[in-house]
Amino acid sequence: QVQLRESGPGLVKPSETLSLTCSVSAGSIRSGTYSWTWIRQPAGKALEYIGRIYTSGETNYNPSLKSRVSITADTSKNQISLKLSSVTAADTAVYFCARDRDHSYMDVWGNGTTVTVSS
Amino acid sequence: DIQMTQSPSSLSASVGDRVTITCRASQSISRYLNWYQQKPGKAPKLLIYDASSLHSGVPSRFSGSGSGSDFTLSISSLRPEDFATYYCQQSYSAPPTFGHGTKVEIK
Numbered sequence: 001q002v003q004l005r006e007s008g009p010g011l012v013k014p015s016e017t018l019s020l021t022c023s024v025s026a027g028s029i030r031s032g033t034y035s036w037t038w039i040r041q042p043a044g045k046a047l048e049y050i051g052r053i054y055t056s057g058e059t060n061y062n063p064s065l066k067s068r069v070s071i072t073a074d075t076s077k078n079q080i081s082l083k084l085s086s087v088t089a090a091d092t093a094v095y096f097c098a099r100d101r102d103h104s105y106m107d108v109w110g111n112g113t114t115v116t117v118s119s
Numbered sequence: 120d121i122q123m124t125q126s127p128s129s130l131s132a133s134v135g136d137r138v139t140i141t142c143r144a145s146q147s148i149s150r151y152l153n154w155y156q157q158k159p160g161k162a163p164k165l166l167i168y169d170a171s172s173l174h175s176g177v178p179s180r181f182s183g184s185g186s187g188s189d190f191t192l193s194i195s196s197l198r199p200e201d202f203a204t205y206y207c208q209q210s211y212s213a214p215p216t217f218g219h220g221t222k223v224e225i226k
Contacts, residue, residue, distance in 0.1 A: 047155075047163065047206060047217040062214045063120075096162055104210040105153040107174065109162035 002027035004097050004110035012091075012117050018084040022097030022110060029078050030055050035100040036080045038071060040093040041112075048093075052100055053080060087117045121145050121209050125218035131226040136197045140221045142207035144188040151211035154183055154192045157220075158203045166205075167192065197223070 008020035022036065029036060038050040051061035053071045061069045070083040080097060094114050098106035122145035132138050142152065150170035155163035165174045167183035170190060180195040194201055202225055207218040 046219045047208075049214045049216065060213055098162075104151065105165060105168040105208075106155075106163075107165050107168075109164070112162050 002099060002108050004099065004108060006095060006097050006110045006113040008095075008113060008115070010114055010116060012087055012115060013119050014088055014117055015086055018082070018087050018091060018115055018117075020082045020095055020097075020113060020115070022080040022082070024078045024080070024099075028075075029073055029080060030075055033102050035103050036071075036073070037098045037100040037106060038080075038082045039096045039098055039106070040091075041096070042090075042093045047096075050082065050084075050095075052103075054103070089117050091115070092117045120214060121148060121212060121216050123207055123209055123216050123218040125205075125207055125221050127221060128219065129222040129224060131224045132197050133226045134197055134199055136226075138194040138197055138201075138223060140192045140205055140207075140223075142185075142190045142192070142218050144190075144209055144211075147187045148209045148211035150186045151209055152183070152185065152190045153208045153210060154181075155206045155208065156201075156203045157206065163206060194223075199225075 003025045005023045012018045035052040035054045037052040051071050053059050068085045072081045094112040096112045097110045099108040101107045124143045152170045154167040157163040171183045182193050204220045204222045
């Protein structure tokens with residue numbers, strides 16, 4: 001059973017870059033018709049799509065975040081990484097990575113990691 | 120972006136009740152509609168994909184229907200573990216977008 005685990009700093013200063021890693025176990029990030037997606041959720045609010053990376057290496061980002069987001073894959077480590085630059089308090093949220101099956105529905109999720117933007 | 124509107128935003132129900140949640144898309148999305156359940160402090164879990172397909176391991180009391188722009192999630196007989204927040208999500212066009220959630224509370 002594929003498992004995902006997010007990791008990274010829980011506190012980031014305003015204007016700096018948020019960096020998170022999603023480690024995938026019991027499955028290769030290169031296999032199948034999957035993409036790997038980052039989603040975030042501010043406290044008490046709805047889920048927001050950040051972006052995804054396909055097995056081809058192609059990426060797709062939410063237009064609202066596109067200028068600040070980068071998602072990459074390290075196949076040697078079986079990890080997906082998220083970088084979000086120039087963060088503000090509005091970027092404070094729980095960040096989830098998820099496996100996106102057939103680029104359609106997210107069938108496996110990590111537990112999420114909380115990131116707070118504060119000086 | 121396609122906007123997803125869920126109703127109600129919250130509801131109170133008793134164990135054993137039938138519950139229906141609706142989700143409306145701002146344009147037709149065919150059947151590219153998924154439903155997730157989220158409990159406090161936990162990640163969302165996939166319940167239904169492609170409007171009506173039950174994800175593996177999800178109890179059969181959950182069902183989904185609809186096409187075009189109007190969709191429903193039904194729980195035939197509410198159990199204590201079903202009290203949670205439910206989200207719809209469209210996968211018709213990028214970026215995928217979510218509804219704002221429906222919180223199902225105990226009456």
